[in-house]
Amino acid sequence: MRTVELLCSPxxxxxxxxxxxxxxxxxxxxxxxxxxxxxxxxxxxASVEEFPSGAEQRLADLCDxxxxxxxxxxxxxxxxxxxxxxxxxRPTPQLVALHGxxxxxxxxxxxxxxxxxxxxWVPHLSLALRFxxxxxxxxxxxxxxxxxxxxxxxxxxxxxxxxxxxELTAACPRSGG
Numbered sequence: 001m002r003t004v005e006l007l008c009s010p011x012x013x014x015x016x017x018x019x020x021x022x023x024x025x026x027x028x029x030x031x032x033x034x035x036x037x038x039x040x041x042x043x044x045x046a047s048v049e050e051f052p053s054g055a056e057q058r059l060a061d062l063c064d065x066x067x068x069x070x071x072x073x074x075x076x077x078x079x080x081x082x083x084x085x086x087x088x089x090r091p092t093p094q095l096v097a098l099h100g101x102x103x104x105x106x107x108x109x110x111x112x113x114x115x116x117x118x119x120x121w122v123p124h125l126s127l128a129l130r131f132x133x134x135x136x137x138x139x140x141x142x143x144x145x146x147x148x149x150x151x152x153x154x155x156x157x158x159x160x161x162x163x164x165x166x167e168l169t170a171a172c173p174r175s176g177g
Contacts, residue, residue, distance in 0.1 A: 001047055001048070001049060001111070001113075001158075001159075001160035001161070002047070002048055002049070002050060002051050002157055002158070002159055002160075003044050003045075003046065003047045003157055003158045003160075004044070004045045004046040004047075004059055004063075004102050004106075004155065004157055004168070005042040005043060005044050005045065005155065005156050005157070005158060006042060006043040006045060006063075006067075006069070006152035006154070006155055007040065007041075007042055007152065007153060007154040007155065007156060008040075008041050008042070008043075008071075008125070008150055008151075008152060008153070009068070009150040009151040009152070009153045011148070011150050012041070012071065012148055012149070012150025012151065013040065013041050013150075015144075015148035015150070016041035016087065016125055016127070016148075017032070017041065018144075019087070019127055019142075019143040019144055020032035020127060020128075022142045022143065022144075023085075023127060023128060023139060023142055023143060026138065026142045028128065028134055028135070028138065028139050028142065029085065029128035029129070029130060029131050029132070029134055030127065030128050031126060031127060031128055031129065036163065038158060038163065038164070038165050041125050041126075042125070042156070043071075043089055043123055043124070043125060043152060044116060045098070045099050045102045045103075045116065045121075046099075046102050046103060046106055046112070046116050046117075047112070047113040047116050048106055048109035048110065048111055048112045048113070049109065049110045049111030049112075050109065050110065050111070051106070051109060051157075052105075052106065052108040052109050055105050055106060055108075055109070056157065056166070056168070058105045059102060059105055059106075059155070059157070059168055060155070060168045060169060062098070062101050062102065062105065063098070063154075063155035063168050063169045064169050066094065066097075066098045066101075067151075067152060067153055067154065067155065067169060068151040068152060068153045069092070069094055069095055069098065069151060069152045070092070070149070070150075070151050071089055071090070071092075071095070071149065071150055071151055071152055072089075072090045072147065072149045073087045073088065073089060073090065073125065073147035073148055073149070074087070074088035074089065074090050074147060075087075075088055075140070075147070076088075076127065076139065076140040076143045076144075076147075077124075078131050078136055079122060079124065083129070083130065083131065084124075084126050084127075084128060084129050084130070084131060085126070085127045085128040085131040085134075085136075085139055085143075086122075086124035086125060086126050086127060087124060087125045087127060087143065087147060088122070088123070088124050089123035089124055089125060091123050095123065095152075099118065099121060099123075100118050103117060103118055127139075127143055154167070154168075154169045155167075155168035155169045156168055156169075
């Protein structure tokens with residue numbers, strides 16, 4: 001599996017990591033417990049089995065042109081009823097356009113995961129996986145009543161087979177937010 005992910009500005013990343021830490025300190029599920037070096041707050045735009053030939057450069061060019069993108073987070077929610085605890089991302093027209101353009105580049109890819117495809121995508125930053133029956137109300141209070149703002153400033157791709165990332169863009173020099 002290969003992904004296309006947007007990375008947060010330093011301020012937004014720090015705010016999400018602080019929420020991870022508060023959840024862990026409260027004894028709730030949290031991504032703070034994932035110590036893999038690739039674990040960091042990100043927004044997944046797409047996930048496919050393999051990139052088509054030439055797609056990585058086209059994705060890099062697309063992301064370079066679109067970033068930085070200002071972002072505001074919405075409420076804390078549990079997706080699919082019981083799975084991940086997330087901070088919803090308020091989709092701007094620019095973000096929706098980038099998402100659609102990424103899928104245009106990946107149109108020939110096989111194994112696209114439907115929950116990332118246009119029309120089904122729920123933009124979010126994950127706070128905890130396998131949230132299950134944990135206390136949602138408490139998690140919302142612990143994560144933060146005031147959603148942070150910031151920007152998406154870089155893009156990367158995660159390769160699930162090798163558990164490595166490749167940068168699609170360099171971090172933008174300004175945070176945008």
